[in-house]
Amino acid sequence: MNGRPAADIRQELDRFRERYRSFNRDIESNAVARGWCTPNRVVLEKGPVRLREFIVGPEEGAVPVLIVYSHVNRADVIDIDPDHSMVRRLAEAGNRVFLMDWARTSDADREKDLSVYVLDAIGDALDFVSGATGFERINLVGICQGGTFALSHACLRPGRVRRLGLVVTPVDFHAGDSLIRLWSRHIRFTRLAAHPVNVPGELITLMFRSARPFDDLRRHVRRIDGHEEDSDFEFSLRMDRWVHDCPDQPGRAFAQFMGDLYGENRLVRGTFEVRGEAVDLKRLETPVLNVFAESDHLVPPGSSTALGAHVDPGLYGELPFGGGHIGLIVSARAQREVHPELGRWLSAGR
Amino acid sequence: MNNVSEHPTEPGPFQKYLFSGACYVSIGQCYARFVELLERDAAPAAMAELHPRLVEIWQEAFGQQMALAGGLLENPLVNRQPGLDRVMRGFQEEVLAQGREAMESFLETLAGHRDHIPDFPEFFQAWAEACDLAYGNLVRSDPFTEMIGLVVNGCIDLAAAGQDP
Numbered sequence: 276m277n278g279r280p281a282a283d284i285r286q287e288l289d290r291f292r293e294r295y296r297s298f299n300r301d302i303e304s305n306a307v308a309r310g311w312c313t314p315n316r317v318v319l320e321k322g323p324v325r326l327r328e329f330i331v332g333p334e335e336g337a338v339p340v341l342i343v344y345s346h347v348n349r350a351d352v353i354d355i356d357p358d359h360s361m362v363r364r365l366a367e368a369g370n371r372v373f374l375m376d377w378a379r380t381s382d383a384d385r386e387k388d389l390s391v392y393v394l395d396a397i398g399d400a401l402d403f404v405s406g407a408t409g410f411e412r413i414n415l416v417g418i419c420q421g422g423t424f425a426l427s428h429a430c431l432r433p434g435r436v437r438r439l440g441l442v443v444t445p446v447d448f449h450a451g452d453s454l455i456r457l458w459s460r461h462i463r464f465t466r467l468a469a470h471p472v473n474v475p476g477e478l479i480t481l482m483f484r485s486a487r488p489f490d491d492l493r494r495h496v497r498r499i500d501g502h503e504e505d506s507d508f509e510f511s512l513r514m515d516r517w518v519h520d521c522p523d524q525p526g527r528a529f530a531q532f533m534g535d536l537y538g539e540n541r542l543v544r545g546t547f548e549v550r551g552e553a554v555d556l557k558r559l560e561t562p563v564l565n566v567f568a569e570s571d572h573l574v575p576p577g578s579s580t581a582l583g584a585h586v587d588p589g590l591y592g593e594l595p596f597g598g599g600h601i602g603l604i605v606s607a608r609a610q611r612e613v614h615p616e617l618g619r620w621l622s623a624g625r
Numbered sequence: 626m627n628n629v630s631e632h633p634t635e636p637g638p639f640q641k642y643l644f645s646g647a648c649y650v651s652i653g654q655c656y657a658r659f660v661e662l663l664e665r666d667a668a669p670a671a672m673a674e675l676h677p678r679l680v681e682i683w684q685e686a687f688g689q690q691m692a693l694a695g696g697l698l699e700n701p702l703v704n705r706q707p708g709l710d711r712v713m714r715g716f717q718e719e720v721l722a723q724g725r726e727a728m729e730s731f732l733e734t735l736a737g738h739r740d741h742i743p744d745f746p747e748f749f750q751a752w753a754e755a756c757d758l759a760y761g762n763l764v765r766s767d768p769f770t771e772m773i774g775l776v777v778n779g780c781i782d783l784a785a786a787g788q789d790p
Contacts, residue, residue, distance in 0.1 A: 281661035284745065288653040295646040457765055461774020463781060470785035474777065485764050489686070489753040495645035496749075515641070 291500065298499045311354045313362050318373075319403045323384065323525075324396045326403055329354070329362050329372040337371035338622045339408040340440075341400055343428075345420035346392065347479050347524065350376045352517050352605055353418070356510055359605045361614050365416075368618025371408065375400050375421070377522070384525040385471040390550035392528055397428040401435050412437035412561075414621045418604065419443050419574065423536070426559075426582070431552055433560045440617050442566045443574045443600050446556075446582040449540045451575020454482065456537045464534030471526030479521035483573075514605070543581055556585035564620050566594045566613060568603040592620075644689050649749065651682050656748045659735075663742055672732045679731070683724035683756060687763070706779045715768040723766075727759035 311327075319326035323346075342362075344350035353361040353374070362372050375396065397415075404413050415436045417425025422444025429436040448456060467474075484491070498508060541547035547554045563586060567579035576595070583591055596603045596613050603609050655675050662671035706712075731752055735743060743751065763769055 280664065281657045284653065284657040284660060287745075288650055288657070291646075291653070292650060295643075295650070298642065298646065454764065457770055458773050460770050462777045463774075466778075466785065467781045470781060472780055472783065474780065478773070478777065485760075488760055489756040491641065492645040492648060492686070493750070493753050495642045496649045499642065499646050499649075 294501065295499055310351050311362075312356050312360060313354050313366075315354075315374075317376075318407065319400065320378070321399050322391060322396060323378050323387070324400055325376045325378050326400050327374045327376050328407075329366065329374070331363060331366040331372070334371055337366075337369055338414060339404050339410050340365060340370040340372055340414040340416055340621050341397075341404050342372065342374045343397060343400075343415065343417045343421035343425040344375060344377070345418055345422075346377050346424075346528075347420055347521060348483070349517055349520055349522065350374060352514075352601075355513050355517065355605060358607060359510060359610060361604065361610075364610055364614035365618040365621065368615055369622035370414070370618055373400070373404050380473055380523040380525055382473065385473050385527065387525050387528055388550075389528045389531045393424045393427045393549045394431065397424060398432065398435075410437070414438045414440070416440040416442065416617070416621070417444055419600075420445070420532070423532075423542070426556075427542075427547070427549060427554045429561060430554045430556055430558045431549060433558055436561045438621055439559070439561050439563045440566065440621055441563065441579070441582070442617070443568055443571060443579065443603055444565070444582075445536070445574045445578045446585075447540065447543045447578050448536045450577035450581055453537075453573070453575055453578065454485065455573065458482065459533050459537050462533065464530040464538060467530035468527050468534065471530065473526050474524040474529050476521035476523045479524065480519055483518050483521065514601075543585065556582065559586050559590070562590045562592070564592050564594055564617060566596065566603065566617060568596045568598050568600050570598055571600040571603075573600045641689070644686075648682065648686055652749055652752055653745060655679060655682070656745050659748070660742065668736060672736060676725075676728055676732060679728040679752070680721070680724045683728060683759065684720060686756065687720055687724070687760065706775050706782070709775060712768070712771050712775050716772045719763060719766050719768040723759040723763045727755045731755035 314330040315327045316330065317325055318328045342350075342353065342365075344353065354363070357363060362374070366372050401413050401415075405411060412435060415425045415429060415438070417423070417440070419442070422441040423446070425439065426441060426444060426446070429439050445453075494511075498511065535541045535547055539546070542554060542556070545553070545555060563582070565579055565582055567574070567576050569576055571579075580593060583593065594613060594616060596609055598606060598608065603613060655678055659671050659675060662668070662674065734751060734755075735748070
């Protein structure tokens with residue numbers, strides 16, 4: 276439009292409006308499939324756990340890995356399409372993939388405390404995977420909040436875990452400039468724990484959408500204008516649906532997670548307790564690969580790498596990714612640069 | 626469709642595309658007017674005229690981001706939270722102040738390029754960057770975090786009211 280008179284610009288805007296109207300029609304009729312792209316079956320439903328086993332590649336010789344996904348988002352983001360599937364990349368590296376998908380939060384969940392998720396749910400899933408595969412110790416991969424759960428479980432029950440992969444996992448909850456911590460400043464978590472109510476998923480969605488909303492706006496305009504490949508466009512729509520679909524948070528467990536960890540930073544202070552048992556990071560006796568994103572706005576890199584100061588250096592390794600939180604989980608670059616390496620590390624030494 | 630505010634604000638996974646399109650057109654109209662005034666060699670007038678409209682678009686764009694939380698604010702116990710009026714007033718003032726400052730800075734940047742009239746993609750890009758900066762400041766501000774606390778505490782009070790004997 277440079278150098279053109281204002282009348283030309285207005286004509287160009289009229290043409291954009293036409294594309295916009297047609298985009299509206301397309302998007303309204305677009306039935307973007309949600310959910311998993313890799314065949315899977317639910318092998319265990321118990322309490323908040325819906326354990327899925329992915330049917331991909333030969334089972335023989337594959338090393339089982341149990342993925343613990345965060346409870347604040349839907350887990351299907353790790354298998355959102357074949358080109359953006361952590362599940363497939365891990366399977367390609369010789370792993371037999373199980374995933375702890377969480378059941379939809381109901382009112383009955385509001386009284387459940389963190390121990391139900393950290394001890395019981397992960398314990399039940401590990402028992403099942405052990406029984407199904409014959410492996411006594413199981414590889415565990417925890418993502419984001421699921422990483423904190425997995426790490427805590429591995430400290431509390433060190434004999435159960437063979438290798439521990441942590442992905443964008445908060446450990447030092449006061450490190451860096453965390454929007455989550457800032458937003459939780461005025462919330463009365465002790466009252467929430469005493470009078471638990473499930474916290475609306477809309478608030479979580481709002482937070483995830485708050486990174487760079489106007490950057491999103493620019494991307495939307497590019498899509499409306501047709502400057503995006505069809506496959507990218509479909510992926511984007513799936514991601515939009517995912518971001519918009521955060522589950523309600525079980526009240527008491529959420530209050531503990533936010534109050535004990537974001538509020539009082541108990542995990543690195545050594546005062547975090549689950550069902551009366553202290554979570555001592557020094558009890559970790561399994562090899563750990565800590566995968567973090569250098570531009571993570573939700574879990575600042577320092578929050579993840581703080582773990583290194585608490586663990587035997589001979590057991591500890593880091594794998595940085597030059598990108599953001601969600602990018603490390605789904606981006607095409609993470610699929611090439613990070614997930615295969617994590618997969619090889621997990622399946623090594625079988 | 627000519628105005629951002631004409632668009633429905635009912636949240637949904639794809640509604641933001643529709644809003645973004647409308648927003649783009651609104652900014653395009655500002656740009657057309659900007660070029661028109663520059664053609665008449667009236668740069669100061671362009672700045673003065675566009676500022677309030679750009680602030681308005683910012684407020685609408687921010688409101689759209691917040692639409693998800695809007696339903697929660699209608700909850701009676703959230704409504705009855707002590708200090709709600711003060712918090713909401715402080716929040717609205719902060720939205721306005723951040724928007725005014727960001728759009729002033731955006732227009733000053735444009736005015737600084739006397740030898741070069743930006744094309745629309747440049748104009749739009751600079752506008753979005755100014756808004757992102759203002760948004761980042763806003764969601765980290767005391768009035769905003771206070772409002773989030775109030776909404777969640779209201780939900781907690783609702784639960785407590787139902788649970789107390």
